[in-house]
Amino acid sequence: MSSPEMTTPMPPTNAAPEKPKANAELERLASQDYKYGFVTDIEEDRIAPGLTEDVVRLISKKKNEPEWLLEYRLKAYRRFREMLAENPAGPEWANVHYPKIDYDGIVYYSAPKQKKKLESLDEIDPQLRETYGKLGISLLEQKRLHGIAVDAVFDSVSVATTFKAELEKKGIHFCSFSEAVAEHPELVRKYLGSVVPYSDNFFACLNAAVFSDGSFAYIPKGVRCPMELSTYFRINAAGTGQFERTLLIADEGAYVSYLEGCTAPQRDENQLHAAVVELVALDRAEIKYSTVQNWYPGNAEGVGGIYNFVTKRGACRGFRSKISWTQVETGSAITWKYPSCLLIGDESVGAFYSVAMTNHHQQADTGTKMIHIGKNTKSTIISKGISAGRGNQSYRGLVKIGPKATGARNYSQCDSLLMGDKCGAHTFPYLDVANPSATVEHEATTSKISDDQLFFCRQRGISEEDAISMIVNGFCKEVLRELPMEFAVEAQNLLSVSLEGSVG
């Protein structure tokens, strides 16, 4: 990427005498515990650290994979070795900084030991069930109050999928990726790597070699999925990486809304999470993909936390197909992710709604790519960045209009909200327009919660914490309203917890 950059550096702060009190408040609240930081003491089946061809073969064998999938992994493994030789530090163009990762020091497979194949969800290890209970996720169907089907991924494997049978009645396959390989190999083989090729980028390539599990969903022609599908990812084991793979296919005229949530224990080491998500929407199909990402962000001094290096891409292959990405990113020490849309079908529509929050020493380089290929394709980008503490974040987005994308339209809006005087926000929008009939709009703002705004609220009886939460939620509402109802509430609470008092 070499287009001109527009950077919004840290603005100078006005030296109002307010500072000391608000900063003290900030520090008090910022030291709140990460509530998902517990570790589950559970017997693991884990392999020795290191990345070799044998490790790749071992993972494939543990999962009883067919030969073609092993071949796919091995191709990716070899390509990754080349990439690593060319660039031992991995990609360096993003505005994030971290020590070099030792890819040979990571455990690439860890799974909770289960004695035998489960006959029903009731047989899940009670400790696992308890873990998900603590996370507020019930895996027992009869106890679920609202109709959300859940796939739970614990370290490297999917441990439970709820409402499976009910969905199958409509022809919807919703299961773990491993089960999909066994039960629907033709679908997996057809679509795996078709949106994100194994050689796409450094982390996607690593994922293609060692991915362990993830979720799979296929919605058949004309079916509107009757409930939200969701996956909860949990990293538990120490020293491991999590490399999940998600594949969603909406066949002609199908509709699905999907949500993923992520948490991890509190550890002093950094852990690598390099996932790949591929979405395929055929004619008139629609996929809404929502993420509430709350991986452990590290402590206030920047020790520990997840490196969240994720490739997410959706292909609007069909006429009038639609894909929207909605993300609320509050966790992780470093976030590197650009959920993107390939708008191939004529009149297809892509959207990206994002709230990214960085506090303490968190870093985020996130954004999207909207690649307009078909005629009259349309994309919308709404990005809201909130930076507090010493957090540093960048919006990085590409809008590309191909020569055949007559009548393509894009609207982008990137807003940054700064809190305190030690954080940073940057915007890197790239535009590449090869069709003169296209319309591309970009708007950007940077604002700061001012002492005057906070005092105004306090003079009306509203506490500083509530005032900040109100202002931040107001700032994000265009994105939050895109989330399914239950998760919008969860996301609001998460933002409040992550942000309370983080203002000076």
Add this chain to the structure above:
Amino acid sequence: MSKTPLIQIRNLHANAGETPILRGLTLELFPGEVHAIMGPNGSGKSTLSNVLVGRPGYEVTGGEVLFRGKNLLEMDAETRAREGIFLAFQYPVEIPGVANNYFLRTAVNAIRSHRGQPRLDAIDFLTLLREKMKLVEMPEEMMARAINEGFSGGEKKRNEILQMLLLDPSFCILDETDSGLDIDALRIVSNGVNQMRSPDRAMLVITHYQRLLDYIVPDRVHVLSKGRIARSGGKELALELEEKGYGWIEDEAGGAS
């Protein structure tokens, strides 16, 4: 008129930042009273209002303030608001993204909780809001808009008075509420304020101009000079000031100190 003062300010000294502004100000208001504070720029009018509401950046260096007998200066800003002190700001701030009605309900409920009253749900609040909006002639569509964003000067001031009506404070400070208002807006704002006059409530009206006091008629007028009250009188004092300016009082105050 009750025998105990609602607010007692005794020998108050305060700095704005590092600069001493208030130098021994003493003032009492009883429930039901409306006092006007006038005075030239820099005499301490805004500092007084900011100190009373606990705005950061102002430091009290001496004296005391009792509100219903309680030490006001020990309370943080939100507690003072919940206890019943309201400031209509001279320059109301804009908060983009936060809808006016959502903000108002949050504020009303924060204050109601403090008073041990049940929170108002969306419907009860809307009923209350509509009733109060009529008093300041505000169109309903303004409520869905962000706080003060894109409001005219007059609309912002009406919004301040609307907040005062909703929050039902016992002590109201109006800080140059008349500045930047045309005659119609002045009439509407004054109507709102006059609706609030009651035997249980006191008001401190800070203004440069006697014009506002034609609409909101004060019981007492005080002239502030060099951080203390240089002269007090009835409403006729405001007229005298309009005619003669502040110079003669400043001279007297200067001679006295």
